[in-house]
Amino acid sequence: MTAIKxxxxxxxxxxxxxxxxxxxxxxxxxxxxxxxxxxxxVTTERPVQVNVVKVKKSDKGDFYxxxxxxxxxxxxxxxxxxxxxxxxxxxxxxxxxxxxxASSTAEKNAFISCIWKLNQRYLRKKIEFxxxxxxxxxxxxxxxxxxxxxxxxxxxxDEYQELNARExxxxxxxxxxxxxxxxxxxAFAEKLSSELQVLDGANIQSIMxxxxxxxxxxxxxxxxxxxxxxxxxxxxxxxxxxxxxxxQMDHISQSNDLIQLSNTNNMKLLEEIEFLVxxxxxxxxxxxxxxxxxxxxxxxxxxxTNAAEALLQCMNVVLRPGHDQLQAVQQxxxxxxxxxxxxxxxxxNHLNNVFVQQGHDQSSTLAQHSAELTxxxxxxxxxxxxxxxxxMEWLKNTDREKYDGLNKxxxxxxxxxxxxxxKEFFEVAKIKxxxxxxxxxxxxxxxxxxxxxxxxxxxxxGSSGKLTGSTSSLNKLxxxxxxxxxxxxxxxxxxxxxxxxxxxxxxRTKFDxxxxxxxxxxxxxxxxxxxxxxxxxxxxxxxxxxxxxxxxSTEIDGGLLSRQHNLLGDRHSVPSEKEEASIIRAMMIKxxxxxxxxxxxxxxxxxxxxxFNSLYMLVKMSHHVWTAENVDPASYLSTTLGNVLVTVKRxxxxxILNQVKQMEEVKISKKSKVGILPFVSGFxxxxxxxxxxxxxxxxxxxxxxxxxxxxRAVYNNVEKVANESQKTPRDVVMMExxxxxxxxxxxLKIACLETERREAKHKYTEHLQSYVIYSLGQxxxxxxxxxxxxxxxxxxxxxxxxxxxxxxxxxxxxxxxIKEYPGKEVKKGLDNLYKKVDKHLCEEENxxxxxxxxxxxxxxxQYKHFEGLIGRCYPGSGITMEFTIQDxxxxxxxxxxxx
Numbered sequence: 001m002t003a004i005k006x007x008x009x010x011x012x013x014x015x016x017x018x019x020x021x022x023x024x025x026x027x028x029x030x031x032x033x034x035x036x037x038x039x040x041x042v043t044t045e046r047p048v049q050v051n052v053v054k055v056k057k058s059d060k061g062d063f064y065x066x067x068x069x070x071x072x073x074x075x076x077x078x079x080x081x082x083x084x085x086x087x088x089x090x091x092x093x094x095x096x097x098x099x100x101x102a103s104s105t106a107e108k109n110a111f112i113s114c115i116w117k118l119n120q121r122y123l124r125k126k127i128e129f130x131x132x133x134x135x136x137x138x139x140x141x142x143x144x145x146x147x148x149x150x151x152x153x154x155x156x157x158d159e160y161q162e163l164n165a166r167e168x169x170x171x172x173x174x175x176x177x178x179x180x181x182x183x184x185x186x187a188f189a190e191k192l193s194s195e196l197q198v199l200d201g202a203n204i205q206s207i208m209x210x211x212x213x214x215x216x217x218x219x220x221x222x223x224x225x226x227x228x229x230x231x232x233x234x235x236x237x238x239x240x241x242x243x244x245x246x247x248q249m250d251h252i253s254q255s256n257d258l259i260q261l262s263n264t265n266n267m268k269l270l271e272e273i274e275f276l277v278x279x280x281x282x283x284x285x286x287x288x289x290x291x292x293x294x295x296x297x298x299x300x301x302x303x304x305t306n307a308a309e310a311l312l313q314c315m316n317v318v319l320r321p322g323h324d325q326l327q328a329v330q331q332x333x334x335x336x337x338x339x340x341x342x343x344x345x346x347x348x349n350h351l352n353n354v355f356v357q358q359g360h361d362q363s364s365t366l367a368q369h370s371a372e373l374t375x376x377x378x379x380x381x382x383x384x385x386x387x388x389x390x391x392m393e394w395l396k397n398t399d400r401e402k403y404d405g406l407n408k409x410x411x412x413x414x415x416x417x418x419x420x421x422x423k424e425f426f427e428v429a430k431i432k433x434x435x436x437x438x439x440x441x442x443x444x445x446x447x448x449x450x451x452x453x454x455x456x457x458x459x460x461x462g463s464s465g466k467l468t469g470s471t472s473s474l475n476k477l478x479x480x481x482x483x484x485x486x487x488x489x490x491x492x493x494x495x496x497x498x499x500x501x502x503x504x505x506x507x508r509t510k511f512d513x514x515x516x517x518x519x520x521x522x523x524x525x526x527x528x529x530x531x532x533x534x535x536x537x538x539x540x541x542x543x544x545x546x547x548x549x550x551x552x553s554t555e556i557d558g559g560l561l562s563r564q565h566n567l568l569g570d571r572h573s574v575p576s577e578k579e580e581a582s583i584i585r586a587m588m589i590k591x592x593x594x595x596x597x598x599x600x601x602x603x604x605x606x607x608x609x610x611x612f613n614s615l616y617m618l619v620k621m622s623h624h625v626w627t628a629e630n631v632d633p634a635s636y637l638s639t640t641l642g643n644v645l646v647t648v649k650r651x652x653x654x655x656i657l658n659q660v661k662q663m664e665e666v667k668i669s670k671k672s673k674v675g676i677l678p679f680v681s682g683f684x685x686x687x688x689x690x691x692x693x694x695x696x697x698x699x700x701x702x703x704x705x706x707x708x709x710x711x712r713a714v715y716n717n718v719e720k721v722a723n724e725s726q727k728t729p730r731d732v733v734m735m736e737x738x739x740x741x742x743x744x745x746x747x748l749k750i751a752c753l754e755t756e757r758r759e760a761k762h763k764y765t766e767h768l769q770s771y772v773i774y775s776l777g778q779x780x781x782x783x784x785x786x787x788x789x790x791x792x793x794x795x796x797x798x799x800x801x802x803x804x805x806x807x808x809x810x811x812x813x814x815x816x817x818i819k820e821y822p823g824k825e826v827k828k829g830l831d832n833l834y835k836k837v838d839k840h841l842c843e844e845e846n847x848x849x850x851x852x853x854x855x856x857x858x859x860x861x862q863y864k865h866f867e868g869l870i871g872r873c874y875p876g877s878g879i880t881m882e883f884t885i886q887d888x889x890x891x892x893x894x895x896x897x898x899x
Contacts, residue, residue: 675842
């Protein structure tokens with residue numbers, strides 16, 4: 001510690017004009033020990049500054065550096081923790097509390113004593129010392145151990161120490177004895193030196209006088225040495241005696257150590273033997289169960305399961321070093337291997353027999369379901385096999401080769417069974433869809449083209465004479481454009497591939513129920529089989545890696561997927577959870593290899609029977625895909641139904657494109673009025689059918705897109721037909737059809753067609769007004785031409801009150817034109833107009849009264865306009881029309897009532 005103190009004084013405090021008075025080696029309480037030093041220092045310049053400095057050894061070398069300094073005047077409390085017991089901990093209360101642990105209690109006490117002295121000597125502030133021994137708080141220098149610790153501190157205070165009262169008094173007396181002490185310091189010093197020499201001479205004489213006493217003291221010391229020699233001689237004899245005792249005790253101790261070592265070895269040997277006996281011993285009951293246990297009964301299976309688990313535990317015991325060198329252990333391990341191979345072989349043979357037997361038993365039940373649209377339930381088969389699930393897990397962990405063999409055999413047996421069941425199931429579904437019992441009667445009435453379609457369906461189905469159904473909807477579009485509703489509806493149904501007869505409606509409903517029944521039967525079947533495979537073969541049903549199985553499913557019938565082959569073929573590796581999920585999917589694809597193709601065939605058949613069946617199939621497939629994804633989005637069922645849904649969606653899109661194409665190919669008759677176009681009525685019936693089907697569907701996006709395509713095609717072709725119409729005016733065709741579309745959209749309230757609904761209303765109103773204006777120009781033709789001429793002159797810049805001076809528009813010409821249109825002639829003209837409008841309009845929309853009311857309003861508006869022109873251009877002439885507004889109202893009313 002002294003060397004460290006000198007080093008700190010030299011390297012840290014001397015350059016800063018400070019003196020190190022006390023030092024203590026400390027570390028912070030409660031933390032990882034990082035030692036540092038607390039130093040009490042004073043400055044060498046006045047006024048004296050007293051500090052407590054924290055010094056820490058540098059991380060980059062062996063030198064020390066100053067880290068933190070606190071002024072002693074900021075110290076409030078010194079807490080030594082315990083005044084009675086030795087405790088190296090103490091606290092210093094500056095601006096916050098610093099907790100320290102000294103390397104020794106002596107260093108702590110010396111440091112606290114130094115702090116107390118510095119506080120008494122230099123500071124007027126009294127620091128509070130808590131839990132500090134009163135002996136440390138005495139101003140006198142402590143004795144013993146503490147004196148050595150604090151002595152250096154006291155000596156270091158000799159410079160600049162203040163004189164006490166006695167010293168000051170002695171100096172004053174001495175200086176009073178020499179009056180010149182202040183004026184002549186050299187003389188005063190010489191006097192003091194001479195007096196000191198006198199005192200030294202007196203001291204020497206005193207020492208020489210005490211020589212006799214010194215001789216006496218030396219004699220006493222010689223006597224003491226002799227006594228010491230005697231004591232040492234006795235101690236040597238005692239030591240020789242104790243040496244023999246020590247040898248005997250050492251011999252006894254060595255014997256005890258050997259006995260203890262022997263006991264320890266015996267205990268360890270017993271422990272090793274107990275370990276081997278406890279963990280490498282298989283009971284006779286377990287051995288009998290493994291070799292001869294009954295694998296058919298529940299009790300036998302349970303006994304075999306317990307025995308297999310016990311065998312696995314014995315084989316998985318981690319032997320301690322050296323155990324494998326023991327012959328008994330090697331024999332026991334070989335016996336375990338033989339038992340494992342024997343039982344694994346016996347279990348695999350038994351399960352293969354169970355697979356075959358259950359397959360035969362299940363096949364015998366097919367006849368019971370051949371006439372019903374239901375699939376045989378495999379729950380009893382699964383329940384029987386699940387009794388072996390723990391044994392399958394044991395086999396998976398112990399003999400991967402036999403486990404993989406059972407996996408392959410199960411898939412082979414069950415896939416053939418499911419293929420027979422599913423094909424028979426779909427055969428029944430197709431028979432029920434096509435109505436085989438009414439085959440002869442229905443096909444006897446088919447047109448030639450329908451017979452060709454029937455033959456196509458039979459070819460698709462793979463059998464002859466089994467397909468019938470609502471095929472009247474397969475006729476080519478042929479619109480004759482007659483004026484009555486019945487002929488238009490018939491043409492519409494041909495266009496839309498729809499039949500409005502009760503028979504076709506019933507057929508669609510029957511198809512919908514059959515298709516739903518098919519999906520409802522397949523869904524639990526697939527989920528139950530996947531759940532069974534997972535539980536029986538102990539495979540995790542986690543989501544598979546993207547593309548791990550589905551991307552490799554290019555060849556299903558030829559065998560398991562290559563991905564499954566790779567996973568199952570490596571008998572020395574344990575698949576991860578994702579790989580196990582891929583194995584499940586690969587097994588499901590092989591087990592149900594015919595489901596997707598059969599579903600696609602059924603969908604194709606339904607589309608051939610009636611293309612609008614795709615609406616029903618789209619809703620049903622979307623619902624089942626949504627349900628399957630909620631259960632397990634990565635399951636085989638979800639993936640397969642998703643693939644089939646794509647096919648249904650394509651058929652639906654093709655159906656919509658066919659409707660658009662048939663609209664574009666529509667032709668109208670040149671000899672009859674147009675009326676409501678068949679594809680407009682067709683869109684109405686399509687929308688009604690679609691809304692009834694999609695009422696509770698989860699997937700409306702496809703229907704909304706189809707609506708948009710169809711309505712655009714309807715709008716474009718209505719305008720096209722109106723432009724080509726020769727019998728019916730263009731405005732009438734546009735007005736009637738857009739009014740029908742507007743009524744349909746308003747009634748059905750299809751959200752995605754709200755913009756088209758407003759557009760239809762606008763077009764209907766626009767063409768209604770156009771037709772009214774065009775028609776009203778004919779009953780008062782000359783009057784219209786006369787006033788059009790007046791407006792033309794005004795537009796050329798002639799003032800209205802000067803028009804009457806024009807030769808062609810003078811008052812006489814005006815009276816002449818007005819006389820040509822008396823009230824009787826006007827009524828006659830309006831009556832002819834009513835008849836003509838009646839011929840143009842169709843009966844379905846019933847717009848005649850609406851049209852007639854609009855014409856009345858327009859006629860009155862023109863009348864008021866003519867009266868206004870007469871008043872402005874012929875002021876004061878007294879010329880008026882020969883009929884009034886009241887007459888006009890009576891004309892229109894009587895004409896409407898008469899018809």
